[in-house]
Amino acid sequence: MFAxxxxxxxxxIPIALGVSVVCFSLVYxxxxxxxxxxxxxxxxxxxxxxxxxxxxxxxxxxxxxxFWLTRVLQGDFGMSIATRRPVVDExxxxxxxxxxxxxxxxxxxxxxxxxxxxxxxxxxGGWLDKLVTGSAVxxxxxxxxxxxIVLVIIFSVEMMALPATGMGPNGSTxxxxxxxxxxxxxxxxxxxxxxxxxxxxxxxxxxxxxxxxNQDFVTTLRAKGLGEGAIVRHMLKxxxxxVLAVMGLQFGYLMGGSILVETVxxxxxxxxVLSKAxxxxxxxxxxxxxxxxxxxxVATNLVVDLLQAAxxxxxxxx
Amino acid sequence: xxxxxxxxxxxxxxxxPAPAAKTRTYWQSVLIRIFRDxxxxxxxxxxxxxxxxxxFAPLIAPFDPYKESIIGRLKPFGxxxxxxxxxxxxxxxLSRLIYGARSSxxxxxxxxLVATLVGGTLGVIxxxxxxxxxxxxxxxxxxxxxxxxVLLAVAxxxxxxxxxxxxxxxxxxxxxxALCRIAxxxxxxxxxxxxxxxxxxxxxxxxxxxxxxxLGNVLGPVFIYASSLVSVSILLASGLSFLGLxxxxxxxxxxxxxxxxxxxxYVNPIICAMPGAAIFVTSICFNLVSDGIRSAMDVxx
Numbered sequence: 221m222f223a224x225x226x227x228x229x230x231x232x233i234p235i236a237l238g239v240s241v242v243c244f245s246l247v248y249x250x251x252x253x254x255x256x257x258x259x260x261x262x263x264x265x266x267x268x269x270x271x272x273x274x275x276x277x278x279x280x281x282x283x284x285x286x287f288w289l290t291r292v293l294q295g296d297f298g299m300s301i302a303t304r305r306p307v308v309d310e311x312x313x314x315x316x317x318x319x320x321x322x323x324x325x326x327x328x329x330x331x332x333x334x335x336x337x338x339x340x341x342x343x344x345g346g347w348l349d350k351l352v353t354g355s356a357v358x359x360x361x362x363x364x365x366x367x368x369i370v371l372v373i374i375f376s377v378e379m380m381a382l383p384a385t386g387m388g389p390n391g392s393t394x395x396x397x398x399x400x401x402x403x404x405x406x407x408x409x410x411x412x413x414x415x416x417x418x419x420x421x422x423x424x425x426x427x428x429x430x431x432x433x434n435q436d437f438v439t440t441l442r443a444k445g446l447g448e449g450a451i452v453r454h455m456l457k458x459x460x461x462x463v464l465a466v467m468g469l470q471f472g473y474l475m476g477g478s479i480l481v482e483t484v485x486x487x488x489x490x491x492x493v494l495s496k497a498x499x500x501x502x503x504x505x506x507x508x509x510x511x512x513x514x515x516x517x518v519a520t521n522l523v524v525d526l527l528q529a530a531x532x533x534x535x536x537x538x
Numbered sequence: 539x540x541x542x543x544x545x546x547x548x549x550x551x552x553x554x555p556a557p558a559a560k561t562r563t564y565w566q567s568v569l570i571r572i573f574r575d576x577x578x579x580x581x582x583x584x585x586x587x588x589x590x591x592x593x594f595a596p597l598i599a600p601f602d603p604y605k606e607s608i609i610g611r612l613k614p615f616g617x618x619x620x621x622x623x624x625x626x627x628x629x630x631x632l633s634r635l636i637y638g639a640r641s642s643x644x645x646x647x648x649x650x651l652v653a654t655l656v657g658g659t660l661g662v663i664x665x666x667x668x669x670x671x672x673x674x675x676x677x678x679x680x681x682x683x684x685x686x687x688v689l690l691a692v693a694x695x696x697x698x699x700x701x702x703x704x705x706x707x708x709x710x711x712x713x714x715x716a717l718c719r720i721a722x723x724x725x726x727x728x729x730x731x732x733x734x735x736x737x738x739x740x741x742x743x744x745x746x747x748x749x750x751x752x753l754g755n756v757l758g759p760v761f762i763y764a765s766s767l768v769s770v771s772i773l774l775a776s777g778l779s780f781l782g783l784x785x786x787x788x789x790x791x792x793x794x795x796x797x798x799x800x801x802x803x804y805v806n807p808i809i810c811a812m813p814g815a816a817i818f819v820t821s822i823c824f825n826l827v828s829d830g831i832r833s834a835m836d837v838x839x
Contacts, residue, residue, distance in 0.1 A: 234677065235680055235681060235684050236684075238677075238678070238680070238681030238684070239681055239684050239685070241681070242681060242682070242685075242693075243693075246693060246694075246697040247697070249694065249697040249698050250697045250698065250699065251698065251699050357822065357825055357826065357829070358822060360825070361769055361773070361818065361821040361822035361825045362818055362821075362822075363773050363776055363777065363793075363796075363814055363817045363818060363821070365777060365780055365796070365814075366796060366811070366813075366814025366815075366817060366818065367814075369796065369800060369803070369810065369811060369814060370811055370814070372803065373803060373807040373810070373811060377803060377804055377807055378807070384803075472686065473686045475686075476685070476686035476688065476689040477686040477687070477688035477689060479688060479689070479692055479781065480688065480777050480780060480781065483780070483781060484800075494692065494696070495692075495781055495782075497696075498692070498696040498700075498781065498782070498783060499782065501699070503697065506693070506696055506697060507697075510685075510689060510692075510693045513686075513689055514684060514685050514686075514689065517684060517685065517686055517689075518684050521684075
């Protein structure tokens with residue numbers, strides 16, 4: 221097991237390095253000079269040269285990358301252009317808000333998606349299977365930001381049952397999962413965010429069950445006269461690990477991909493910070509939040525990999 | 539009952555009621571299978587209709603999609619001859635929805651096409667060259683795999699400053715790694731087969747081998763995967779426009795319309811929901827057609 225952890229870690233390090241190179245180059249993708257935003261319009265050539273030197277922009281790009289990486293590793297992501305606060309402070313608080321949303325949405329999606337997948341997988345070819353497979357396709361073809369708007373129309377505008385936007389009456393800092401006044405703000409965004417994973421989880425559960433159905437041990441169980449219910453129980457146990465892995469990956473996806481849903485519900489998460497940064501052309505915040513979200517995604521993938529190896533001895537031997 | 543001898547792939551299809559047509563090629567049998575699949579045909583017709591709407595938008599749209607009206611804002615269905623009402627600036631909704639198909643289809647297809655060309659080429663080169671070239675290409679692709687697709691699209695187009703062109707570049711970069719991986723796997727699979735060895739032994743140059751022996755085996759899986767990406771691309775492109783990163787106002791685009799109409803949610807909710815419905819219908823039809831093509835091309839079924 222130790223060897224596997226080591227091997228996966230060694231594999232993850234170049235990926236993480238590559239991800240940081242991509243995030244570093246985002247600044248150079250931006251039109252115009254990266255210094256343009258902080259320099260006054262009438263700055264003399266000497267001033268420009270001086271500031272360029274101070275910021276290290278006169279050095280070769282690989283050297284600049286090295287300095288940038290050293291600062292990032294120390295937790296210094298630069299300053300926000302819009303708020304003049306450190307990028308870390310801007311992003312870290314919002315990350316926890318997104319995590320709250322994702323930790324509710326992912327188990328919700330698992331509960332619904334796994335049940336749907338089991339129903340479909342137990343009656344392959346039947347009308348229930350067709351219904352579930354059809355809704356799974358729908359789940360992944362629906363623009364979730366639109367579903368969010370439709371849910372707001374139904375539950376906030378027409379029924380006036382749930383709040384449309386925000387994160388609790390007292391803001392995000394006082395948010396508590398155990399108070400209804402706060403929790404009701406979470407319901408619509410969580411359902412919206414769960415939509416795509418429900419479709420994906422239902423599909424992978426069904427596929428996983430279909431694969432197991434044809435395995436020898438199922439035939440053996442049936443041959444020894446076990447009841448259909450008990451056989452299904454055995455199959456479900458074996459279908460679970462790959463689905464759990466998909467669920468783990470979905471958590472990473474939702475952390476990084478919740479920007480649209482967060483924009484619809486003005487949920488003060490990392491995606492919302494990101495979309496604000498785009499509107500303000502606040503490149504340091506854009507770069508910092510994308511780097512952190514991508515690193516979370518890399519870390520989630522690594523953890524899922526390792527957990528899978530820990531649970532399933534077949535992967536360990538591979 | 540005489541069974542045709544299984545010399546070519548298509549005769550292995552057991553339900554074939556016309557054993558006389560033994561000489562049918564693979565692509566002919568795929569086409570026949572698609573034409574027998576009613577669901578795919580229906581959704582394919584819808585896709586075709588959307589494409590035609592986009593192409594002939596100026597002829598079909600009942601009003602000028604840019605013509606504003608201060609007194610006619612957010613009016614309901616059928617108001618003064620506007621079949622689907624008007625938007626927040628008094629522009630005709632139906633005309634804007636019809637014109638909106640243009641940018642959605644463009645941003646749905648162009649990135650997939652570019653990614654297929656770029657990713658497919660890189661994948662074939664990597665898979666055929668093997669060793670260091672392959673490692674270099676595939677490890678670079680792995681880095682882009684380490685981003686959730688929405689995040690990568692937002693990151694690139696956000697840094698580049700939005701706009702339709704930048705959005706399409708960003709989406710092309712999002713789809714390239716996956717297509718590269720598919721092409722690489724398919725190429726690596728055939729590379730070690732005997733007929734490639736034989737071609738090499740006869741002295742054929744690598745490019746000739748790729749053109750005559752490799753591409754035929756790679757194009758199928760790449761095409762299937764690329765067709766499934768069109769609906770993803772439409773969703774992502776509309777998402778970018780929704781965030782203000784894609785198409786710029788006042789152009790009619792479904793994602794952008796959804797975003798600007800959101801402010802009017804309490805005035806006329808039905809109008810606000812319509813552009814999203816257009817995105818959904820287009821995306822699911824492309825998705826189902828792609829599923830149909832996949833099962834028609836899968837000979838093992």
